[in-house]
Amino acid sequence: MLDLKKIRAEYPILGRTVEGRPLVYLDNAATSLTPDCVVKVINEMYHCHKANVHRGVHTLSQEATDLVEATREKVRQHIHAQSIEEIVFTRGTTESINLVASSLGDMLQHGDEIILTVMEHHSNIVPWQLIGRRKRIRIRAVPISDDGQLDLEAYEDMFTENTRFVAIAHVSNVLGTVNPVKQMIDIAHRHDVPVLIDGAQAAPHLALDMQAMDCDFYALSSHKMYGPTGVGVLYGKRQWLEKLPPYQGGGEMIGHVSFDNTTFADLPFKFEAGTPDYVGIAALAQAIDYINELGMDQIAAHEHELLQALTQGLMEIDGTRIFGSAPEKGAVVSFLVRDINSYDMGLLLDKLGFAVRTGHHCAQPLMARYGVTGMVRASLAFYNTLDEVHAFVAAVRRVAGMF
Numbered sequence: 001m002l003d004l005k006k007i008r009a010e011y012p013i014l015g016r017t018v019e020g021r022p023l024v025y026l027d028n029a030a031t032s033l034t035p036d037c038v039v040k041v042i043n044e045m046y047h048c049h050k051a052n053v054h055r056g057v058h059t060l061s062q063e064a065t066d067l068v069e070a071t072r073e074k075v076r077q078h079i080h081a082q083s084i085e086e087i088v089f090t091r092g093t094t095e096s097i098n099l100v101a102s103s104l105g106d107m108l109q110h111g112d113e114i115i116l117t118v119m120e121h122h123s124n125i126v127p128w129q130l131i132g133r134r135k136r137i138r139i140r141a142v143p144i145s146d147d148g149q150l151d152l153e154a155y156e157d158m159f160t161e162n163t164r165f166v167a168i169a170h171v172s173n174v175l176g177t178v179n180p181v182k183q184m185i186d187i188a189h190r191h192d193v194p195v196l197i198d199g200a201q202a203a204p205h206l207a208l209d210m211q212a213m214d215c216d217f218y219a220l221s222s223h224k225m226y227g228p229t230g231v232g233v234l235y236g237k238r239q240w241l242e243k244l245p246p247y248q249g250g251g252e253m254i255g256h257v258s259f260d261n262t263t264f265a266d267l268p269f270k271f272e273a274g275t276p277d278y279v280g281i282a283a284l285a286q287a288i289d290y291i292n293e294l295g296m297d298q299i300a301a302h303e304h305e306l307l308q309a310l311t312q313g314l315m316e317i318d319g320t321r322i323f324g325s326a327p328e329k330g331a332v333v334s335f336l337v338r339d340i341n342s343y344d345m346g347l348l349l350d351k352l353g354f355a356v357r358t359g360h361h362c363a364q365p366l367m368a369r370y371g372v373t374g375m376v377r378a379s380l381a382f383y384n385t386l387d388e389v390h391a392f393v394a395a396v397r398r399v400a401g402m403f
């Protein structure tokens with residue numbers, strides 16, 4: 001069992017008010033809150049270790065470098081990657097996906113096909129479209145059932161001799177669906193097609209094992225898993241990272257530079273041009289320790305209890321439509337009440353102290369699939385309480401009554 005009182009004391013922001021009412025933060029899928037222990041590391045970095053990494057011989061630079069490389073090892077262990085060469089630091093999931101799309105794009109030909117799904121976040125759609133503009137590749141999207149599950153038969157049928165890549169969300173940021181990624185990766189591999197998993201919504205809630213999953217790439221964001229903003233991770237199987245050309249050029253990513261011939265650094269530095277966010281990277285290690293100390297199982301159990309209470313409470317409100325009811329579902333509930341506009345509902349909920357997300361959730365093709373322009377989304381984290389969930393349901397009921 002999680003000690004919620006103790007946990008919540010680590011988040012000063014949970015003590016603040018909004019519109020004179022206690023804040024109830026239910027926008028965790030957009031960004032998570034950051035515990036004191038992580039903020040402390042950020043402070044320590046500025047106070048004690050502020051020096052550029054991988055460059056200086058001086059003590060401060062060595063210390064900063066060691067902290068960054070210790071995080072790399074921490075991430076490797078956390079996601080069970082084979083080696084630290086497979087862990088690339090980026091600015092976030094978006095940059096991780098852009099890196100793969102851009103580098104892989106160089107290797108694609110006209111007429112090649114890529115498989116995505118209807119439930120992808122824009123950051124796993126648009127980077128592929130940008131490549132598509134350069135190379136006229138074809139993008140296909142796996143459809144979903146009404147309850148928000150991918151149609152695996154349709155997926156399997158999409159593979160042709162021109163299929164070159166698959167990129168899918170591990171957990172949908174709107175529907176909460178936990179996709180059967182292992183099964184989908186196996187299918188793709190049978191066709192010799194590599195797979196990228198967008199793990200932005202999975203990393204905060206699920207234990208990750210790259211060996212068991214066998215994906216070729218995995219992308220995640222620190223700020224959604226209780227770490228600092230501005231840092232992300234791209235995991236890539238070594239043989240793929242070796243094959244891909246560099247994404248950006250600059251310092252750090254080179255072997256030797258001359259105007260005749262420049263060589264590139266070894267992995268993972270080939271993909272880390274310029275000064276990384278070494279402050280944030282160092283603090284990410286603390287966030288990983290923090291969630292592991294709480295226990296991913298405990299986190300999942302508590303969030304599941306909250307999810308059930310939230311789902312049940314909202315269902316009892318007349319005219320509520322919940323989007324996504326897959327049996328395997330993460331702790332987000334997207335919904336609409338009657339024909340009340342999501343933005344209007346969100347504004348009124350904010351007046352009552354509740355922070356939720358409204359609108360298209362960076363997933364406009366998914367909104368189109370359900371024939372709506374937006375939804376209200378309440379997304380949970382382990383520091384949320386059952387009392388908050390009940391208060392939220394009461395608030396939605398009250399707001400719905402105003403229309």
Ligand SMILES: *Cc1c(COP(=O)(O)O)cnc(C)c1O
Binds near residue numbers: 091171
């Ligand atoms: C948030 C999110 C992203 C983008 O993450 P950034 O941190 O903004 O780069 C991508 N995919 C999913 C599923 C997300 O929820």
